[in-house]
Amino acid sequence: MGYNAAVIGGKCxxxxxxxxxxxxxxxxxxxxxxxxxxxxxxxxxxxxxLRILAGLEEPDxxxxxxxxxxxxxxxxxxxxxxxxxxxxxxxxxxYSGLSKRExxxxxxxxARLLGIEEHLDKKPGEVSGGTARKAAIARMLVLNPDIxxxxxxxxxxxxSSRLSLLQTLNSLxxxxxxxxxxxxxxxxxxxxxxxxxxxxxxxxxxxxxxELSGLPREERLRRLIKALEGHYxxxx
Amino acid sequence: xxxxYPGQIPGVISTLSFLVGEGATRIVSSIFVTLARTLTxxxxxxxxxxxxGYAYTLSSIARDxxxxxxxxxxxxxVLVWIIVFLMLFGVFSPLPSILVAAAVxxxxxxxxxxxxxxxxxxRLLELAVMLRAPRWRIYPDFLLPSLLPSLAxxxxxxxxxxxxxxxxxxxxxxxxxxxxxxxxxxxxxxxxGVFAWGLLLVVLMVVLxxxxxxxxxxxxxxxxxxxx
Numbered sequence: 114m115g116y117n118a119a120v121i122g123g124k125c126x127x128x129x130x131x132x133x134x135x136x137x138x139x140x141x142x143x144x145x146x147x148x149x150x151x152x153x154x155x156x157x158x159x160x161x162x163l164r165i166l167a168g169l170e171e172p173d174x175x176x177x178x179x180x181x182x183x184x185x186x187x188x189x190x191x192x193x194x195x196x197x198x199x200x201x202x203x204x205x206x207x208y209s210g211l212s213k214r215e216x217x218x219x220x221x222x223x224a225r226l227l228g229i230e231e232h233l234d235k236k237p238g239e240v241s242g243g244t245a246r247k248a249a250i251a252r253m254l255v256l257n258p259d260i261x262x263x264x265x266x267x268x269x270x271x272x273s274s275r276l277s278l279l280q281t282l283n284s285l286x287x288x289x290x291x292x293x294x295x296x297x298x299x300x301x302x303x304x305x306x307x308x309x310x311x312x313x314x315x316x317x318x319x320x321x322x323x324e325l326s327g328l329p330r331e332e333r334l335r336r337l338i339k340a341l342e343g344h345y346x347x348x349x
Numbered sequence: 350x351x352x353x354y355p356g357q358i359p360g361v362i363s364t365l366s367f368l369v370g371e372g373a374t375r376i377v378s379s380i381f382v383t384l385a386r387t388l389t390x391x392x393x394x395x396x397x398x399x400x401x402g403y404a405y406t407l408s409s410i411a412r413d414x415x416x417x418x419x420x421x422x423x424x425x426x427v428l429v430w431i432i433v434f435l436m437l438f439g440v441f442s443p444l445p446s447i448l449v450a451a452a453v454x455x456x457x458x459x460x461x462x463x464x465x466x467x468x469x470x471x472r473l474l475e476l477a478v479m480l481r482a483p484r485w486r487i488y489p490d491f492l493l494p495s496l497l498p499s500l501a502x503x504x505x506x507x508x509x510x511x512x513x514x515x516x517x518x519x520x521x522x523x524x525x526x527x528x529x530x531x532x533x534x535x536x537x538x539x540x541x542g543v544f545a546w547g548l549l550l551v552v553l554m555v556v557l558x559x560x561x562x563x564x565x566x567x568x569x570x571x572x573x574x575x576x577x
Contacts, residue, residue: 205480
């Protein structure tokens, strides 16, 4: 499939650090309203790939496609501890020229979507890791980006938080947002992703692209596990 | 010139009773004068350090200049500062004590800010980029608050140094304050006065450090320490 419909993607992205090849001609794309997952071993360059797509780093070679505004949620929450969750979430809106009333309305919307509205007046140190994670996501959501990049958004969350966040990702996709996320949990990835890119250990290459869109739930997981078994040589 | 022989060093009771005899008004007003000069000098240094910290984030020329200025200020002896300021402003002006306190506090505060900026979390800067923060807001909104825990520790050291040095400036040329009182009693060959006011200075520093600065430092660290 071509890149004409892609709102975010990269063609043959290569990146080295100090002579060590990290990304070896990675091609990836996500169309409007797609939820794309990147799966690979630790240290395989998934975060580097997201950072290049976000524009935080330049690739050594290759082309990056960006058609729309981008927000990235980092692995660390990076909530400013001296601000309440409300002020943390509103921070980016202060630079957008939005009226305070509208900014607060957006914060309330994102907090409701992620189920953290009762914690808005608390400081990051006063809430659970899951709530802090959701606040970090809400902080980017209120910017109303066309493209959302999430680096391990589900890490450290309990079961109910994972489920609610997966539902949130689903509803954001339904709104037409394009999402690329990195995760390790196969069941979570299979439950929401339209397409999964499997990366090899560093230097990362795309070893398989698994299309899951439109498949029934149980088939999605089966297909992804099958691809992973072939990919990593796991015994059946 | 008067000399105090070991046998003339006053005992604790004698020193304390001398201090009591000085009267509350004199003690309080001297403490107030010294503290006012020290805190003014410290506030001036803090303001300059914060402004220079902002300039530090703007360009590599500013960074090189600020590093050079900091090294220069640090290299000048306190004695030189005191004499130069006394020559410039005279012995009756409070400015020499204030400016000496500032000159002593500034390198400590500026070094803390510069070190903090150089080791600032790259992720924090990237967060600012993702939130589309204008460049001029990154320092006040992201960097400076994140530096506060280390700056609070530096401020504690800087204020202590400023207080110790501003009394020297008072002793060398001022019309009031703890340093002036110590020098005054030294000139009068009254060791009890020297020890009494010296003791008062020690107590003042301990109270200031333990009851105010240490608590402030703890509070700031708790307030601004970044969680992952």
